[in-house]
Amino acid sequence: MSARHQILEAATRQMAARGADATTLQAIADEVGIRKPSILYHFESKDALRVAVLEDLLARWGEVMPRLFLATSRDGVGRFEAVMAELIGFFTSDPNRARLLVREMMDRPDEMRAYLGRFVQPWLDVVAGQIARDRDAGSTRAEVDPEAYVLTVVCMTLGCLATLEDLGPVLGPDDTHDTPHTRWAAEITRMARVSLFKES
């Protein structure tokens, strides 16, 4: 594995865990097993490294989006379940992803707004547009605010996976689910589903 890639991986983990500002080049160098200035041979500056980490994450999100579009061919409920599974799967496959995005949204809102405009806005428009059509056709609830709904669901997923990760033990014992993770996923999906569709 290339040194550049090792640096990127270590930086991703540490920046997600402690935040980009609190992550030091020294700590990344220690993890990779090189000296601090060597990082700046691969990346122009610490900020350039942070941007690389962020764009790497958003690029993977860009890979997932096409799969979400494909799901458009199914019926309403099937499409919903596919999109939700994809959304939750993306963030549970690496818990650091949610934390990193939440941190960056709070630390650099202007920069993140620009990124979200490029990577998330198009997808948001498609999904919200579909919901609006379904709503006008009568298959989803009339009171739904499509844009606010989609953003709330994304935000709910992000927020829960970023913080409730370490908050799982607060939950009482549970027999039905294997991990706190699947228990959250089940409840989030249920809430999103029920609040979108009319009662069958």
Place this chain on the structure above:
Amino acid sequence: MSARHQILEAATRQMAARGADATTLQAIADEVGIRKPSILYHFESKDALRVAVLEDLLARWGEVMPRLFLATSRDGVGRFEAVMAELIGFFTSDPNRARLLVREMMDRPDEMRAYLGRFVQPWLDVVAGQIARDRDAGSTRAEVDPEAYVLTVVCMTLGCLATLEDLGPVLGPDDTHDTPHTRWAAEITRMARVSLFKES
């Protein structure tokens, strides 16, 4: 206003905005109009100041909880609306509150777990217990996982208000609501309500 209080107020605002670790004593001193070492006359250390900020916030949450208990005297839907209004009101009355809590949950999960156990767990148990009774009595949905539901709703509220604050402009134009704030609040409340109660 006492100097101590001025320091606490400035620290709260800055720690919520940039995070406790990224907030410097110098910046707080500048805002208050004193010299940096003078802060350490009022607070033993930077960490003691951070703890004071956090406990101040949680104490205010402790003031709100009794009002939530009082709401228990109403019927199901009335009680729900009262609790949701209180929850959202608490965090929208000062947007920094949500950001501060989310940051601390990510930065110091162990410490926050202890605080949540003291301040939020009792309230969680009461609300989840009431939902479980309502569910067994047939007035709320059978599929609801009371504990996961309550935590998800709190987390959804926190996450949305902490990050979507700066994300409001991503939403398209809207005629019904005055501010993006009320639009989020309306959609969050709707999702929480619909996913809890059976269809009337």
Place this chain on the structure above:
DNA sequence: CCTACCGATCGGTAGG
């Protein structure tokens, strides 16, 4: 990719 080093800034202390 390394050693050696820089100015800036951090939280905190001494002493008044």
Place this chain on the structure above:
DNA sequence: CCTACCGATCGGTAGG
């Protein structure tokens, strides 16, 4: 509540 100052650590540079 101040001035003066400390050791540690930060991101980054020079030069090889």
